[in-house]
Amino acid sequence: MSPSDWIHTVLLAVLQGLTEFLPISSSAHLILPSQLFGWQDQGLAFDVGVHVGTLAAVVYYFRREVTQLSGAWLCSCRGSRSAEGDLAWLVLFATLPAILAGFMLNGLVDQFGRSILVIAATTLVFGVLLGWADSHRTERLSTSSLGLKDALLIGVAQAVALIPGTSRSGATITAALMLGYDRQTAARFSFLLSIPVILGAGTLKGLELYQAGDDAHWLAIALGTLVAGLSALACIHLFLKWLDRIGMRPFVIYRLVLGVLLLAVYFIWPEGVA
Template identity: 75%
Template sequence: MNFSEWVHTALLAVIQGLTEFLPISSSAHLILPSQLLGWPDQGLAFDVGVHVGTLIAVMFYFRHELSRMTAAWCRSLSGHADADGLLAWLVILATLPSLVAGFMFGWLVDHYGRSILVIAATTLIFGVLLGWADMKRTERRTSEGLGLREAGFIGLAQALALIPGTSRSGITITAALMLGFDRQTAARFSFLLSIPVILGAGSLKGIELYQEGNGTHWLQVGVGTLIAGFSALACIHLFLKWLDRVGMKPFVVYRLLLGVLLLLVYFANPGDLL
Protein backbone atom coordinates (compact mmCIF):
# COMPACT_ATOMS: atom_id res chain seq x y z
CA MET A 1 0.00 0.00 0.00
CA ASN A 2 1.22 3.49 -0.82
CA PHE A 3 0.83 6.66 1.24
CA SER A 4 -2.39 7.82 -0.42
CA GLU A 5 -4.01 4.44 0.26
CA TRP A 6 -3.12 4.72 3.94
CA VAL A 7 -4.62 8.22 3.99
CA HIS A 8 -7.81 6.86 2.44
CA THR A 9 -7.89 4.06 5.01
CA ALA A 10 -7.51 6.45 7.93
CA LEU A 11 -10.08 8.95 6.67
CA LEU A 12 -12.68 6.31 5.85
CA ALA A 13 -12.20 4.71 9.28
CA VAL A 14 -12.68 8.09 10.99
CA ILE A 15 -15.77 8.72 8.86
CA GLN A 16 -17.23 5.37 9.89
CA GLY A 17 -16.43 5.94 13.56
CA LEU A 18 -17.97 9.41 13.65
CA THR A 19 -20.97 9.02 11.38
CA GLU A 20 -22.15 5.68 12.78
CA PHE A 21 -23.45 7.52 15.85
CA LEU A 22 -23.93 11.11 14.71
CA PRO A 23 -27.32 11.76 13.05
CA ILE A 24 -25.79 12.40 9.63
CA SER A 25 -25.70 8.91 8.00
CA SER A 26 -22.63 6.68 7.94
CA SER A 27 -23.63 4.89 4.74
CA ALA A 28 -23.93 8.15 2.83
CA HIS A 29 -20.48 9.32 3.92
CA LEU A 30 -18.86 6.00 3.02
CA ILE A 31 -20.50 5.92 -0.41
CA LEU A 32 -19.66 9.51 -1.33
CA PRO A 33 -15.82 9.38 -1.35
CA SER A 34 -15.82 6.71 -4.05
CA GLN A 35 -18.47 8.45 -6.16
CA LEU A 36 -17.29 12.03 -5.78
CA LEU A 37 -13.53 11.69 -5.27
CA GLY A 38 -12.87 8.48 -7.14
CA TRP A 39 -11.44 6.71 -4.08
CA PRO A 40 -11.08 2.96 -4.58
CA ASP A 41 -13.22 0.54 -2.61
CA GLN A 42 -11.25 -0.56 0.45
CA GLY A 43 -12.73 -4.03 0.27
CA LEU A 44 -15.10 -6.21 2.23
CA ALA A 45 -12.58 -7.04 4.96
CA PHE A 46 -12.06 -3.33 5.68
CA ASP A 47 -15.83 -2.86 5.87
CA VAL A 48 -16.05 -5.68 8.40
CA GLY A 49 -13.14 -4.24 10.36
CA VAL A 50 -14.57 -0.75 10.79
CA HIS A 51 -17.92 -2.22 11.82
CA VAL A 52 -16.14 -4.31 14.45
CA GLY A 53 -14.35 -1.19 15.65
CA THR A 54 -17.56 0.79 16.13
CA LEU A 55 -19.25 -2.21 17.76
CA ILE A 56 -16.46 -2.60 20.31
CA ALA A 57 -16.59 1.13 21.01
CA VAL A 58 -20.32 1.29 21.78
CA MET A 59 -20.24 -1.92 23.79
CA PHE A 60 -17.31 -0.63 25.84
CA TYR A 61 -18.99 2.72 26.48
CA PHE A 62 -22.22 1.08 27.65
CA ARG A 63 -20.51 -1.92 29.26
CA HIS A 64 -22.11 -1.33 32.67
CA GLU A 65 -25.61 -0.98 31.22
CA LEU A 66 -25.10 -4.02 29.01
CA SER A 67 -23.88 -6.10 31.94
CA ARG A 68 -26.98 -5.22 33.96
CA MET A 69 -29.29 -5.73 30.99
CA THR A 70 -27.83 -9.12 30.14
CA ALA A 71 -28.10 -10.40 33.71
CA ALA A 72 -31.62 -9.00 34.07
CA TRP A 73 -32.70 -10.49 30.75
CA CYS A 74 -31.49 -13.92 31.85
CA ARG A 75 -33.42 -13.53 35.11
CA SER A 76 -36.52 -12.49 33.20
CA LEU A 77 -36.55 -15.87 31.48
CA SER A 78 -37.35 -17.40 34.84
CA GLY A 79 -40.02 -14.82 35.64
CA HIS A 80 -37.99 -12.21 37.56
CA ALA A 81 -38.75 -8.94 35.77
CA ASP A 82 -37.12 -5.56 36.41
CA ALA A 83 -36.34 -2.34 34.52
CA ASP A 84 -33.04 -3.56 33.04
CA GLY A 85 -34.63 -6.78 31.84
CA LEU A 86 -37.48 -4.84 30.24
CA LEU A 87 -34.98 -2.55 28.49
CA ALA A 88 -33.18 -5.58 27.07
CA TRP A 89 -36.47 -6.95 25.70
CA LEU A 90 -37.34 -3.55 24.22
CA VAL A 91 -34.00 -3.40 22.40
CA ILE A 92 -34.71 -6.85 20.95
CA LEU A 93 -38.23 -5.83 19.93
CA ALA A 94 -37.08 -2.58 18.31
CA THR A 95 -34.45 -4.48 16.29
CA LEU A 96 -36.92 -6.87 14.63
CA PRO A 97 -38.32 -4.41 12.02
CA SER A 98 -34.80 -3.74 10.71
CA LEU A 99 -34.13 -7.45 10.36
CA VAL A 100 -37.37 -7.98 8.45
CA ALA A 101 -36.81 -4.92 6.25
CA GLY A 102 -33.24 -5.94 5.48
CA PHE A 103 -34.30 -9.45 4.52
CA MET A 104 -37.19 -8.30 2.34
CA PHE A 105 -35.88 -5.10 0.77
CA GLY A 106 -32.08 -5.22 1.07
CA TRP A 107 -31.69 -6.26 -2.57
CA LEU A 108 -33.89 -3.37 -3.67
CA VAL A 109 -31.77 -0.84 -1.81
CA ASP A 110 -28.54 -2.34 -3.18
CA HIS A 111 -29.82 -1.98 -6.75
CA TYR A 112 -31.64 1.36 -6.60
CA GLY A 113 -30.89 3.11 -3.34
CA ARG A 114 -27.22 4.03 -3.58
CA SER A 115 -27.34 6.90 -6.07
CA ILE A 116 -26.36 10.40 -5.07
CA LEU A 117 -29.86 11.62 -5.90
CA VAL A 118 -31.39 9.21 -3.37
CA ILE A 119 -28.78 10.14 -0.76
CA ALA A 120 -29.40 13.85 -1.33
CA ALA A 121 -33.16 13.41 -0.99
CA THR A 122 -33.01 11.36 2.22
CA THR A 123 -30.35 13.65 3.69
CA LEU A 124 -32.62 16.66 3.19
CA ILE A 125 -35.97 15.06 4.08
CA PHE A 126 -34.86 13.35 7.27
CA GLY A 127 -32.69 16.30 8.22
CA VAL A 128 -35.75 18.56 8.14
CA LEU A 129 -37.72 15.95 10.11
CA LEU A 130 -34.98 15.79 12.75
CA GLY A 131 -34.99 19.57 13.08
CA TRP A 132 -38.78 19.67 13.39
CA ALA A 133 -38.80 16.93 16.04
CA ASP A 134 -36.11 18.69 18.05
CA MET A 135 -37.88 22.05 17.93
CA LYS A 136 -41.27 20.54 18.88
CA ARG A 137 -39.90 18.22 21.56
CA THR A 138 -41.67 18.23 24.93
CA GLU A 139 -39.11 16.17 26.92
CA ARG A 140 -41.81 15.02 29.29
CA ARG A 141 -40.65 11.39 29.27
CA THR A 142 -37.48 9.62 30.42
CA SER A 143 -36.28 6.05 30.05
CA GLU A 144 -38.96 4.90 32.52
CA GLY A 145 -41.55 5.79 29.88
CA LEU A 146 -40.20 3.29 27.35
CA GLY A 147 -42.69 0.51 26.66
CA LEU A 148 -43.63 -1.91 23.93
CA ARG A 149 -45.50 0.68 21.89
CA GLU A 150 -42.67 3.20 22.04
CA ALA A 151 -39.99 0.63 21.24
CA GLY A 152 -42.07 -0.66 18.33
CA PHE A 153 -42.46 2.82 16.87
CA ILE A 154 -38.75 3.58 17.19
CA GLY A 155 -37.93 0.18 15.71
CA LEU A 156 -40.13 0.84 12.69
CA ALA A 157 -38.39 4.17 12.22
CA GLN A 158 -35.00 2.45 12.44
CA ALA A 159 -35.99 0.17 9.55
CA LEU A 160 -36.06 3.26 7.30
CA ALA A 161 -32.30 3.59 7.83
CA LEU A 162 -31.91 0.79 5.30
CA ILE A 163 -32.13 3.62 2.75
CA PRO A 164 -28.71 5.32 2.43
CA GLY A 165 -28.68 8.89 3.68
CA THR A 166 -31.41 8.38 6.27
CA SER A 167 -29.07 7.87 9.27
CA ARG A 168 -29.91 5.11 11.72
CA SER A 169 -29.11 7.24 14.75
CA GLY A 170 -30.85 10.25 13.22
CA ILE A 171 -34.15 8.52 12.50
CA THR A 172 -34.29 6.71 15.86
CA ILE A 173 -33.54 9.90 17.79
CA THR A 174 -36.16 11.70 15.69
CA ALA A 175 -38.76 9.05 16.52
CA ALA A 176 -37.96 9.18 20.24
CA LEU A 177 -38.17 12.98 20.30
CA MET A 178 -41.53 12.82 18.52
CA LEU A 179 -42.75 10.52 21.30
CA GLY A 180 -41.81 13.13 23.90
CA PHE A 181 -38.59 11.63 25.26
CA ASP A 182 -35.75 13.88 26.39
CA ARG A 183 -32.64 14.11 24.24
CA GLN A 184 -30.46 11.97 26.51
CA THR A 185 -32.98 9.13 26.61
CA ALA A 186 -33.46 9.33 22.83
CA ALA A 187 -29.73 9.22 22.15
CA ARG A 188 -28.92 6.48 24.65
CA PHE A 189 -31.69 4.19 23.43
CA SER A 190 -30.54 4.85 19.85
CA PHE A 191 -26.98 3.84 20.75
CA LEU A 192 -28.15 0.68 22.50
CA LEU A 193 -30.19 -0.18 19.40
CA SER A 194 -27.06 0.16 17.28
CA ILE A 195 -25.42 -2.84 18.97
CA PRO A 196 -27.57 -5.66 17.49
CA VAL A 197 -27.81 -3.82 14.16
CA ILE A 198 -24.03 -3.42 13.80
CA LEU A 199 -23.51 -6.96 15.06
CA GLY A 200 -25.96 -8.32 12.49
CA ALA A 201 -24.53 -6.30 9.60
CA GLY A 202 -20.98 -7.18 10.58
CA SER A 203 -21.83 -10.88 10.84
CA LEU A 204 -23.36 -10.95 7.36
CA LYS A 205 -20.33 -9.19 5.93
CA GLY A 206 -18.09 -11.59 7.83
CA ILE A 207 -19.83 -14.54 6.16
CA GLU A 208 -19.33 -12.88 2.77
CA LEU A 209 -15.68 -12.35 3.60
CA TYR A 210 -15.24 -16.01 4.52
CA GLN A 211 -16.86 -17.07 1.25
CA GLU A 212 -14.74 -14.59 -0.69
CA GLY A 213 -11.48 -16.23 0.38
CA ASN A 214 -8.01 -14.76 0.86
CA GLY A 215 -6.25 -11.72 -0.57
CA THR A 216 -6.95 -9.42 2.39
CA HIS A 217 -4.50 -6.74 3.53
CA TRP A 218 -4.86 -7.48 7.24
CA LEU A 219 -2.63 -4.63 8.45
CA GLN A 220 -4.94 -2.17 6.68
CA VAL A 221 -7.96 -3.84 8.26
CA GLY A 222 -6.39 -3.74 11.73
CA VAL A 223 -5.49 -0.06 11.44
CA GLY A 224 -8.97 0.76 10.16
CA THR A 225 -10.57 -1.15 13.04
CA LEU A 226 -8.54 0.71 15.66
CA ILE A 227 -9.12 4.14 14.13
CA ALA A 228 -12.86 3.53 13.71
CA GLY A 229 -13.13 2.24 17.28
CA PHE A 230 -11.33 5.15 18.93
CA SER A 231 -13.11 7.78 16.82
CA ALA A 232 -16.49 6.15 17.59
CA LEU A 233 -15.72 6.07 21.32
CA ALA A 234 -14.79 9.76 21.31
CA CYS A 235 -17.87 10.56 19.24
CA ILE A 236 -20.28 8.83 21.64
CA HIS A 237 -18.74 10.48 24.70
CA LEU A 238 -18.69 14.00 23.26
CA PHE A 239 -22.13 13.69 21.65
CA LEU A 240 -23.81 12.73 24.92
CA LYS A 241 -21.81 15.34 26.83
CA TRP A 242 -22.73 18.22 24.52
CA LEU A 243 -26.18 17.05 23.41
CA ASP A 244 -28.25 19.10 25.84
CA ARG A 245 -26.11 22.16 25.17
CA VAL A 246 -26.04 22.19 21.36
CA GLY A 247 -29.13 20.13 20.50
CA MET A 248 -29.71 18.88 16.97
CA LYS A 249 -29.38 22.19 15.12
CA PRO A 250 -25.72 21.77 14.01
CA PHE A 251 -26.49 18.36 12.53
CA VAL A 252 -29.64 19.60 10.83
CA VAL A 253 -27.76 22.51 9.25
CA TYR A 254 -24.98 20.16 8.15
CA ARG A 255 -27.47 17.79 6.55
CA LEU A 256 -29.21 20.59 4.68
CA LEU A 257 -25.92 21.96 3.34
CA LEU A 258 -24.75 18.48 2.38
CA GLY A 259 -28.03 17.69 0.67
CA VAL A 260 -27.94 20.88 -1.38
CA LEU A 261 -24.31 20.22 -2.34
CA LEU A 262 -25.18 16.70 -3.46
CA LEU A 263 -28.04 18.01 -5.59
CA LEU A 264 -25.70 20.52 -7.24
CA VAL A 265 -23.18 17.77 -7.96
CA TYR A 266 -25.86 15.47 -9.30
CA PHE A 267 -27.44 17.99 -11.66
CA ALA A 268 -23.98 19.01 -12.90
CA ASN A 269 -23.25 15.37 -13.88
CA PRO A 270 -26.54 13.47 -13.74
CA GLY A 271 -25.54 10.70 -16.10
CA ASP A 272 -22.35 9.79 -14.20
CA LEU A 273 -23.76 9.64 -10.67
CA LEU A 274 -26.80 7.38 -10.84
Protein backbone atom coordinates (compact mmCIF):
# COMPACT_ATOMS: atom_id res chain seq x y z
CA MET A 1 0.00 0.00 0.00
CA SER A 2 1.16 3.52 -0.80
CA PRO A 3 1.25 6.33 1.80
CA SER A 4 -1.90 7.82 0.26
CA ASP A 5 -3.68 4.47 0.72
CA TRP A 6 -2.82 4.50 4.42
CA ILE A 7 -4.08 8.07 4.74
CA HIS A 8 -7.31 7.12 2.98
CA THR A 9 -7.71 4.15 5.33
CA VAL A 10 -7.39 6.33 8.42
CA LEU A 11 -9.66 9.09 7.09
CA LEU A 12 -12.39 6.65 6.04
CA ALA A 13 -12.20 4.87 9.39
CA VAL A 14 -12.56 8.18 11.23
CA LEU A 15 -15.50 9.07 8.99
CA GLN A 16 -17.18 5.76 9.76
CA GLY A 17 -16.59 6.09 13.49
CA LEU A 18 -17.92 9.65 13.69
CA THR A 19 -20.81 9.50 11.26
CA GLU A 20 -22.22 6.13 12.37
CA PHE A 21 -23.64 7.78 15.48
CA LEU A 22 -23.95 11.45 14.52
CA PRO A 23 -27.18 12.34 12.65
CA ILE A 24 -25.36 13.07 9.38
CA SER A 25 -25.28 9.67 7.59
CA SER A 26 -22.28 7.35 7.63
CA SER A 27 -23.19 5.67 4.33
CA ALA A 28 -23.21 9.01 2.51
CA HIS A 29 -19.83 10.05 3.89
CA LEU A 30 -18.26 6.73 2.91
CA ILE A 31 -19.68 6.90 -0.61
CA LEU A 32 -18.77 10.53 -1.27
CA PRO A 33 -14.93 10.27 -1.28
CA SER A 34 -15.02 7.82 -4.19
CA GLN A 35 -17.73 9.83 -5.97
CA LEU A 36 -16.10 13.24 -5.54
CA PHE A 37 -12.37 12.50 -5.38
CA GLY A 38 -12.04 9.16 -7.13
CA TRP A 39 -10.68 7.37 -4.05
CA GLN A 40 -10.36 3.65 -4.58
CA ASP A 41 -12.92 1.50 -2.75
CA GLN A 42 -11.24 0.01 0.32
CA GLY A 43 -12.98 -3.33 -0.22
CA LEU A 44 -15.39 -5.59 1.59
CA ALA A 45 -12.90 -6.57 4.30
CA PHE A 46 -12.49 -2.91 5.24
CA ASP A 47 -16.28 -2.53 5.52
CA VAL A 48 -16.38 -5.51 7.87
CA GLY A 49 -13.51 -4.13 9.91
CA VAL A 50 -14.97 -0.67 10.49
CA HIS A 51 -18.35 -2.24 11.35
CA VAL A 52 -16.61 -4.38 13.97
CA GLY A 53 -14.89 -1.27 15.33
CA THR A 54 -18.09 0.78 15.68
CA LEU A 55 -19.97 -2.21 17.14
CA ALA A 56 -17.26 -2.71 19.75
CA ALA A 57 -17.41 0.98 20.63
CA VAL A 58 -21.18 1.15 21.22
CA VAL A 59 -21.24 -2.16 23.12
CA TYR A 60 -18.36 -1.02 25.33
CA TYR A 61 -19.91 2.38 26.01
CA PHE A 62 -23.28 0.86 26.92
CA ARG A 63 -21.78 -2.26 28.50
CA ARG A 64 -23.83 -1.93 31.71
CA GLU A 65 -27.09 -1.45 29.83
CA VAL A 66 -26.24 -4.27 27.40
CA THR A 67 -25.44 -6.63 30.28
CA GLN A 68 -28.64 -5.69 32.15
CA LEU A 69 -30.84 -5.91 29.05
CA SER A 70 -29.34 -9.24 27.98
CA GLY A 71 -29.80 -10.78 31.42
CA ALA A 72 -33.32 -9.40 31.77
CA TRP A 73 -34.23 -10.65 28.30
CA LEU A 74 -33.09 -14.17 29.18
CA CYS A 75 -35.10 -13.99 32.40
CA SER A 76 -38.16 -12.80 30.44
CA CYS A 77 -37.85 -15.86 28.21
CA ARG A 78 -38.26 -17.91 31.40
CA GLY A 79 -41.32 -15.92 32.44
CA SER A 80 -39.74 -13.29 34.74
CA ARG A 81 -40.83 -9.87 33.48
CA SER A 82 -39.01 -6.58 34.22
CA ALA A 83 -38.63 -3.08 32.78
CA GLU A 84 -35.19 -4.00 31.40
CA GLY A 85 -36.58 -7.15 29.82
CA ASP A 86 -39.40 -5.19 28.19
CA LEU A 87 -36.89 -2.67 26.81
CA ALA A 88 -34.78 -5.50 25.39
CA TRP A 89 -37.82 -6.88 23.57
CA LEU A 90 -38.64 -3.40 22.24
CA VAL A 91 -35.11 -3.09 20.82
CA LEU A 92 -35.55 -6.44 19.07
CA PHE A 93 -39.02 -5.60 17.71
CA ALA A 94 -37.84 -2.17 16.53
CA THR A 95 -35.06 -3.87 14.57
CA LEU A 96 -37.49 -5.99 12.49
CA PRO A 97 -38.46 -3.23 9.98
CA ALA A 98 -34.80 -2.66 9.08
CA ILE A 99 -34.23 -6.40 8.63
CA LEU A 100 -37.25 -6.74 6.34
CA ALA A 101 -36.37 -3.60 4.37
CA GLY A 102 -32.78 -4.76 4.02
CA PHE A 103 -33.80 -8.08 2.49
CA MET A 104 -36.37 -6.54 0.15
CA LEU A 105 -34.70 -3.29 -0.90
CA ASN A 106 -30.95 -3.86 -0.66
CA GLY A 107 -30.54 -4.34 -4.41
CA LEU A 108 -32.59 -1.25 -5.23
CA VAL A 109 -30.63 0.89 -2.80
CA ASP A 110 -27.31 -0.28 -4.28
CA GLN A 111 -28.56 0.40 -7.80
CA PHE A 112 -30.30 3.74 -7.38
CA GLY A 113 -29.39 5.13 -3.95
CA ARG A 114 -25.67 5.83 -4.25
CA SER A 115 -25.75 8.82 -6.58
CA ILE A 116 -24.79 12.29 -5.42
CA LEU A 117 -28.25 13.61 -6.35
CA VAL A 118 -30.00 11.09 -4.10
CA ILE A 119 -27.56 11.75 -1.25
CA ALA A 120 -28.04 15.52 -1.62
CA ALA A 121 -31.83 15.18 -1.57
CA THR A 122 -31.95 12.92 1.48
CA THR A 123 -29.35 15.01 3.28
CA LEU A 124 -31.51 18.12 2.84
CA VAL A 125 -34.96 16.60 3.42
CA PHE A 126 -34.05 14.64 6.52
CA GLY A 127 -31.95 17.52 7.81
CA VAL A 128 -35.03 19.77 7.68
CA LEU A 129 -37.12 17.07 9.40
CA LEU A 130 -34.51 16.73 12.16
CA GLY A 131 -34.48 20.48 12.70
CA TRP A 132 -38.29 20.64 12.81
CA ALA A 133 -38.52 17.72 15.23
CA ASP A 134 -35.92 19.22 17.57
CA SER A 135 -37.41 22.72 17.56
CA HIS A 136 -40.96 21.38 18.16
CA ARG A 137 -40.02 18.69 20.69
CA THR A 138 -42.18 18.39 23.82
CA GLU A 139 -39.91 16.09 25.87
CA ARG A 140 -42.91 14.77 27.79
CA LEU A 141 -41.83 11.11 27.51
CA SER A 142 -38.81 9.13 28.70
CA THR A 143 -37.62 5.54 28.37
CA SER A 144 -40.22 4.31 30.87
CA SER A 145 -42.96 5.52 28.51
CA LEU A 146 -41.68 3.58 25.52
CA GLY A 147 -44.14 1.01 24.19
CA LEU A 148 -44.42 -1.37 21.26
CA LYS A 149 -46.17 1.10 18.93
CA ASP A 150 -43.58 3.84 19.39
CA ALA A 151 -40.69 1.37 19.19
CA LEU A 152 -42.00 0.04 15.86
CA LEU A 153 -42.45 3.58 14.49
CA ILE A 154 -38.86 4.39 15.42
CA GLY A 155 -37.86 1.08 13.84
CA VAL A 156 -39.61 2.06 10.58
CA ALA A 157 -37.61 5.30 10.60
CA GLN A 158 -34.45 3.21 11.00
CA ALA A 159 -35.48 1.14 7.96
CA VAL A 160 -35.90 4.30 5.86
CA ALA A 161 -32.29 5.13 6.70
CA LEU A 162 -31.15 2.35 4.37
CA ILE A 163 -31.22 5.12 1.75
CA PRO A 164 -27.77 6.81 1.77
CA GLY A 165 -27.83 10.34 3.12
CA THR A 166 -30.76 9.72 5.46
CA SER A 167 -28.71 8.79 8.56
CA ARG A 168 -29.79 5.92 10.79
CA SER A 169 -29.25 7.85 14.01
CA GLY A 170 -30.78 10.99 12.49
CA ALA A 171 -33.94 9.17 11.38
CA THR A 172 -34.46 7.35 14.68
CA ILE A 173 -33.78 10.43 16.80
CA THR A 174 -36.12 12.48 14.58
CA ALA A 175 -38.89 9.91 14.99
CA ALA A 176 -38.42 9.73 18.76
CA LEU A 177 -38.48 13.52 19.13
CA MET A 178 -41.64 13.73 17.01
CA LEU A 179 -43.26 11.15 19.28
CA GLY A 180 -42.54 13.32 22.31
CA TYR A 181 -39.43 11.75 23.83
CA ASP A 182 -36.65 13.84 25.35
CA ARG A 183 -33.31 14.17 23.59
CA GLN A 184 -31.39 11.80 25.85
CA THR A 185 -33.99 9.05 25.53
CA ALA A 186 -34.12 9.51 21.76
CA ALA A 187 -30.34 9.31 21.42
CA ARG A 188 -29.84 6.42 23.83
CA PHE A 189 -32.58 4.31 22.27
CA SER A 190 -31.11 5.09 18.84
CA PHE A 191 -27.69 3.88 20.00
CA LEU A 192 -29.13 0.71 21.52
CA LEU A 193 -30.96 0.06 18.25
CA SER A 194 -27.67 0.37 16.39
CA ILE A 195 -26.23 -2.72 18.12
CA PRO A 196 -28.34 -5.42 16.42
CA VAL A 197 -28.35 -3.48 13.13
CA ILE A 198 -24.55 -3.09 13.00
CA LEU A 199 -24.14 -6.69 14.15
CA GLY A 200 -26.46 -7.89 11.39
CA ALA A 201 -24.81 -5.74 8.71
CA GLY A 202 -21.35 -6.82 9.80
CA THR A 203 -22.37 -10.49 9.80
CA LEU A 204 -23.79 -10.26 6.28
CA LYS A 205 -20.69 -8.49 5.01
CA GLY A 206 -18.55 -11.09 6.78
CA LEU A 207 -20.38 -13.90 4.99
CA GLU A 208 -19.92 -12.07 1.68
CA LEU A 209 -16.23 -11.70 2.47
CA TYR A 210 -15.92 -15.41 3.27
CA GLN A 211 -17.68 -16.42 0.05
CA ALA A 212 -15.64 -13.98 -2.05
CA GLY A 213 -12.34 -15.05 -0.52
CA ASP A 214 -11.17 -11.43 -0.56
CA ASP A 215 -7.38 -11.07 -0.54
CA ALA A 216 -7.31 -8.22 1.97
CA HIS A 217 -4.47 -6.17 3.41
CA TRP A 218 -5.07 -7.24 7.00
CA LEU A 219 -2.77 -4.69 8.64
CA ALA A 220 -4.78 -1.90 7.01
CA ILE A 221 -8.02 -3.61 8.11
CA ALA A 222 -6.75 -3.81 11.69
CA LEU A 223 -5.81 -0.13 11.62
CA GLY A 224 -9.20 0.82 10.20
CA THR A 225 -11.00 -1.25 12.85
CA LEU A 226 -9.03 0.38 15.68
CA VAL A 227 -9.43 3.94 14.36
CA ALA A 228 -13.16 3.47 13.67
CA GLY A 229 -13.70 2.07 17.15
CA LEU A 230 -11.82 4.83 18.97
CA SER A 231 -13.42 7.63 16.96
CA ALA A 232 -16.88 6.09 17.49
CA LEU A 233 -16.30 5.80 21.24
CA ALA A 234 -15.27 9.45 21.48
CA CYS A 235 -18.20 10.46 19.31
CA ILE A 236 -20.81 8.68 21.46
CA HIS A 237 -19.40 10.11 24.68
CA LEU A 238 -19.20 13.71 23.45
CA PHE A 239 -22.55 13.58 21.64
CA LEU A 240 -24.45 12.46 24.75
CA LYS A 241 -22.49 14.88 26.95
CA TRP A 242 -23.20 17.93 24.78
CA LEU A 243 -26.63 16.92 23.45
CA ASP A 244 -28.79 18.90 25.86
CA ARG A 245 -26.51 21.93 25.52
CA ILE A 246 -26.18 22.16 21.74
CA GLY A 247 -29.24 20.25 20.51
CA MET A 248 -29.53 19.26 16.86
CA ARG A 249 -28.97 22.67 15.27
CA PRO A 250 -25.25 22.20 14.40
CA PHE A 251 -26.03 18.93 12.63
CA VAL A 252 -29.00 20.44 10.81
CA ILE A 253 -26.86 23.34 9.58
CA TYR A 254 -24.12 20.92 8.52
CA ARG A 255 -26.62 18.82 6.57
CA LEU A 256 -28.11 21.84 4.82
CA VAL A 257 -24.69 23.19 3.82
CA LEU A 258 -23.53 19.76 2.65
CA GLY A 259 -26.74 19.18 0.69
CA VAL A 260 -26.46 22.50 -1.12
CA LEU A 261 -22.79 21.89 -1.94
CA LEU A 262 -23.62 18.46 -3.35
CA LEU A 263 -26.36 19.93 -5.52
CA ALA A 264 -23.88 22.51 -6.78
CA VAL A 265 -21.39 19.78 -7.62
CA TYR A 266 -24.06 17.78 -9.43
CA PHE A 267 -25.66 20.59 -11.44
CA ILE A 268 -23.02 23.32 -11.74
CA TRP A 269 -19.72 21.43 -11.61
CA PRO A 270 -20.51 17.94 -12.92
CA GLU A 271 -16.95 17.42 -14.07
CA GLY A 272 -15.97 17.44 -10.38
CA VAL A 273 -17.81 14.17 -9.89
CA ALA A 274 -15.43 11.24 -10.27
